[in-house]
Amino acid sequence: MTIVLNLCHTIGASILNFLANIGTIVAFAGKSIGHIFKGPFFGRNLMRQFMDIGYYSLPVVGLTALFTGMVLALQSYTGFTRFNAEGAVAAVVILSITRELAPVLAGLMVAGRVGASIAAEIGTMRVTEQIDALSTLSVNPYKYLIVPRILAGTITLPILVFIGDLIGVYGGYIVSVHSLGFGSGSYISQSWDTLQTIDVVSGLVKAAVFGFLITLMGCYHGFNSGRGAQGVGAATTNAVVSASILILISNFVLTQVFFS
Amino acid sequence: MTKNTPKIPKIEMKNVVKSFGDKHVLTGVDLTVNPQESMVIIGGSGTGKSVTLKCVLGIIKPDTGSIKVDGVEVTTMEPSDHDKLMSTFGMLFQGGALFDSLPVWENVAFGLIHGQKMSKDEARAVAIEKIRAVGMGERVADLYPAELSGGMQKRISLARAIATSPDIIFFDEPTTGLDPIMADVINDLIVKCVKDLGATALTITHDMASVRKIADKVAMIHDGKIIWTGTVKEMDNTDNPYVDQFIHGRAEGPITKHSDLAA
Numbered sequence: 001m002t003i004v005l006n007l008c009h010t011i012g013a014s015i016l017n018f019l020a021n022i023g024t025i026v027a028f029a030g031k032s033i034g035h036i037f038k039g040p041f042f043g044r045n046l047m048r049q050f051m052d053i054g055y056y057s058l059p060v061v062g063l064t065a066l067f068t069g070m071v072l073a074l075q076s077y078t079g080f081t082r083f084n085a086e087g088a089v090a091a092v093v094i095l096s097i098t099r100e101l102a103p104v105l106a107g108l109m110v111a112g113r114v115g116a117s118i119a120a121e122i123g124t125m126r127v128t129e130q131i132d133a134l135s136t137l138s139v140n141p142y143k144y145l146i147v148p149r150i151l152a153g154t155i156t157l158p159i160l161v162f163i164g165d166l167i168g169v170y171g172g173y174i175v176s177v178h179s180l181g182f183g184s185g186s187y188i189s190q191s192w193d194t195l196q197t198i199d200v201v202s203g204l205v206k207a208a209v210f211g212f213l214i215t216l217m218g219c220y221h222g223f224n225s226g227r228g229a230q231g232v233g234a235a236t237t238n239a240v241v242s243a244s245i246l247i248l249i250s251n252f253v254l255t256q257v258f259f260s
Numbered sequence: 261m262t263k264n265t266p267k268i269p270k271i272e273m274k275n276v277v278k279s280f281g282d283k284h285v286l287t288g289v290d291l292t293v294n295p296q297e298s299m300v301i302i303g304g305s306g307t308g309k310s311v312t313l314k315c316v317l318g319i320i321k322p323d324t325g326s327i328k329v330d331g332v333e334v335t336t337m338e339p340s341d342h343d344k345l346m347s348t349f350g351m352l353f354q355g356g357a358l359f360d361s362l363p364v365w366e367n368v369a370f371g372l373i374h375g376q377k378m379s380k381d382e383a384r385a386v387a388i389e390k391i392r393a394v395g396m397g398e399r400v401a402d403l404y405p406a407e408l409s410g411g412m413q414k415r416i417s418l419a420r421a422i423a424t425s426p427d428i429i430f431f432d433e434p435t436t437g438l439d440p441i442m443a444d445v446i447n448d449l450i451v452k453c454v455k456d457l458g459a460t461a462l463t464i465t466h467d468m469a470s471v472r473k474i475a476d477k478v479a480m481i482h483d484g485k486i487i488w489t490g491t492v493k494e495m496d497n498t499d500n501p502y503v504d505q506f507i508h509g510r511a512e513g514p515i516t517k518h519s520d521l522a523a
Contacts, residue, residue, distance in 0.1 A: 130360075132317075135317070
């Protein structure tokens with residue numbers, strides 16, 4: 001009986017703790033969004049975040065998209081030849097890249113690169129009292145630190161994903177035309193004929209949501225970082241893991257919304 | 261001053277209580293700091309010194325109790341009013357808390373640019389003036405904090421604390437981690453800067469050399485309460501066993517390691 005009670009207590013405490021964490025994250029997100037619409041605005045910080053989150057993520061997103069497109073063409077071709085459906089390779093590549101692979105893989109790569117960096121930077125600022133120093137200098141830490149990162153993440157990720165779409169589709173084109181023997185003109189026309197506006201738009205909307213979630217998680221875990229190196233390390237890990245999980249969950253929800 | 265016109269304390273704390281979970285850090289702090297007075301709070305590690313300071317600054321919200329600055333209650337203040345109040349404060353953090361991403365001059369000018377909306381050129385001129393006031397040359401203005409030694413970072417942090425000419429300056433362990441000579445330099449600078457500005461100062465430290473140099477009045481905190489207040493001279497002659505043990509740094513006495521940890 002005692003074992004059952006202890007088990008219930010542990011499960012109940014975990015559920016309460018989980019709900020409390022969700023509550024604090026939602027409150028943090030609400031407070032952050034509220035500060036987006038009220039000045040003062042820190043334009044220089046925003047530009048720096050555009051560079052850090054957007055420009056410097058371009059190589060990793062570009063490479064991921066390029067090789068994903070290439071592998072997708074190879075795998076599709078291998079699979080479709082069994083059913084004499086090689087002609088569908090171009091359509092599969094462009095739909096998979098624009099709808100799913102470019103936004104999700106770019107989101108996960110940026111979560112690893114940017115989410116970790118944001119959590120580590122803000123966590124270190126918390127530990128070294130730099131966030132307290134901002135408050136004592138009459139500067140709201142949400143406006144100075146959080147808002148520029150969330151705005152930059154939400155705006156730049158769709159741009160990154162759009163570039164990733166182009167590179168990924170080009171990767172599929174290279175393999176299909178130069179290795180699998182497809183005609184250049186027919187591959188392009190098949191791709192173009194298959195593509196609809198919603199395919200690209202849904203991917204870009206997903207990217208904006210992922211960008212918001214990545215930067216929100218990085219900021220939240222950094223802002224609430226524990227003390228010392230261990231606290232900052234845990235904040236960094238939690239930022240990447242929680243952002244990655246949220247990307248996968250929200251991807252499912254958004255796919256349902258757009259295509260079901 | 262006449263008996264009929266008592267001056268309003270610059271800072272007044274009454275029965276301030278703060279707990280973190282089941283850890284009761286402040287158990288009823290009462291403290292009064294008069295205008296242009298330099299009050300130093302002494303006490304062992306973990307007795308609630310930093311939390312007391314952060315409660316006055318508004319960085320930590322007390323559970324109960326009253327904190328007044330210039331007679332105005334700050335615990336229930338609107339955020340916009342609190343931001344205005346913050347612009348009258350200066351703070352020297354224990355570790356300096358300089359912003360790594362900004363050069364030294366922008367660190368010093370930060371409150372002027374973002375708090376007082378001063379132009380960058382004007383703020384840079386004021387920053388360099390303050391950097392000189394803490395005994396450093398203009399050449400450090402364009403360096404980054406990571407390029408400075410610990411003592412230099414403390415001086416720059418002091419320059420940042422005084423840059424906006426605040427009414428009240430807070431010093432959190434200003435000499436911790438410094439060699440005795442640099443600690444004395446910082447103490448002298450603190451005394452000079454506070455006197456020059458005509459500011460009120462609230463310092464927390466366990467460095468007795470600092471206390472003797474900086475303090476007009478001393479308060480001893482123990483187990484989350486202010487247990488003694490007096491001048492430096494009264495501190496040296498007190499028969500309070502806690503103060504006596506602390507200022508002489510004796511292991512034996514009413515303050516035990518256990519009670520410090522419990523606080």
